[in-house]
Amino acid sequence: MGRKTSFDHDVVILQMSQVFARFGYAGTALDDIVAATGVLRGSLYRVFGSKQGMFIACLSAGLANQSQSELTWRLILVALLELSQTSLAVQTLIRGWYNEQDATTVLTQLGQQILNQSGILKGEIPDGKHS
Amino acid sequence: MGRKTSFDHDVVILQMSQVFARFGYAGTALDDIVAATGVLRGSLYRVFGSKQGMFIACLSAGLANQSQSELTWRLILVALLELSQTSLAVQTLIRGWYNEQDATTVLTQLGQQILNQSGILKGEIPDGKHS
DNA sequence: GTTTTTGTTGACTGATTAGTCAACAAAACT
DNA sequence: AGTTTTGTTGACTAATCAGTCAACAAAAAC
Numbered sequence: 001m002g003r004k005t006s007f008d009h010d011v012v013i014l015q016m017s018q019v020f021a022r023f024g025y026a027g028t029a030l031d032d033i034v035a036a037t038g039v040l041r042g043s044l045y046r047v048f049g050s051k052q053g054m055f056i057a058c059l060s061a062g063l064a065n066q067s068q069s070e071l072t073w074r075l076i077l078v079a080l081l082e083l084s085q086t087s088l089a090v091q092t093l094i095r096g097w098y099n100e101q102d103a104t105t106v107l108t109q110l111g112q113q114i115l116n117q118s119g120i121l122k123g124e125i126p127d128g129k130h131s
Numbered sequence: 132m133g134r135k136t137s138f139d140h141d142v143v144i145l146q147m148s149q150v151f152a153r154f155g156y157a158g159t160a161l162d163d164i165v166a167a168t169g170v171l172r173g174s175l176y177r178v179f180g181s182k183q184g185m186f187i188a189c190l191s192a193g194l195a196n197q198s199q200s201e202l203t204w205r206l207i208l209v210a211l212l213e214l215s216q217t218s219l220a221v222q223t224l225i226r227g228w229y230n231e232q233d234a235t236t237v238l239t240q241l242g243q244q245i246l247n248q249s250g251i252l253k254g255e256i257p258d259g260k261h262s
Numbered sequence: 263g264t265t266t267t268t269g270t271t272g273a274c275t276g277a278t279t280a281g282t283c284a285a286c287a288a289a290a291c292t
Numbered sequence: 293a294g295t296t297t298t299g300t301t302g303a304c305t306a307a308t309c310a311g312t313c314a315a316c317a318a319a320a321a322c
Binding site for chain 3: 132133134135136137170171172173174177178
């Protein structure tokens with residue numbers, strides 16, 4: 001019998017979700033995830049397999065809830081815009097979830113979330129990771 | 132008096148728009164743009180200054196029209212989700228456009244567009260640049 | 263035809279990226 | 293305490309990235 005994983009899986013999922021929500025999928029580097037979670041790359045790869053595996057774990061966790069938080073809505077947006085066209089795994093996951101929802105509600109929520117997080121509704125100043 | 136630019140500016144804008152619309156901002160590499168337009172990197176940088184300059188030229192051209200095409204809606208999504216929070220230039224541009232629109236119409240269109248292009252509404256198979 | 267001006271080329275640069283792996287060590291078992 | 297099992301570490305790898313630039317050459321002017 002060997003050693004147990006030393007980090008809290010649920011906490012790391014939440015931390016990774018925050019990074020993907022903020023920077024998107026392609027805009028997030030592994031080093032960003034390492035910095036946010038404190039877990040080194042070897043351990044992340046051991047548990048999640050790949051960067052896309054990390055994203056899928058985050059999205060799955062979010063979609064598993066009866067209703068979606070702001071964070072999960074952001075992950076849904078990232079999934080739809082960046083991954084859904086090119087990843088069968090992500091497309092299957094998000095389509096399964098979508099088919100369980102009210103289409104009009106989702107459409108409206110997506111539009112609302114996009115506007116909310118874009119920063120154009122207020123006088124927000126861009127924060128600059130990629131300025 | 133020297134040489135004139137040998138490519139058609141409007142054609143290149145359209146071609147670059149199609150690449151950004153398809154792969155997003157961070158997901159698009161300069162080589163993708165070179166491949167799609169046939170214009171080499173030195174010439175692109177001479178005219179547009181930077182990768183973000185290329186994107187801004189595309190978005191500006193799209194927003195200059197009275198109504199927006201499918202292609203322009205995709206660029207708007209990319210702008211809102213990937214760049215608006217970190218680029219003052221993009222945020223200013225898209226906010227200016229947004230303030231001239233009917234808020235409800237934009238919200239609905241954003242939701243509809245992201246669902247349409249995500250490929251989850253039909254039996255589409257992912258096409259694989261980033262699978 | 264020659265000279266001047268300005269665009270094109272694509273190899274190159276420094277930086278960043280996702281993913282790997284052998285050495286180490288903590289946990290579990292005996 | 294010793295042995296076995298399995299997680300952690302972080303340097304490393306190969307590839308990719310945005311952006312640069314000197315040599316070349318096409319276009320324009322004379």
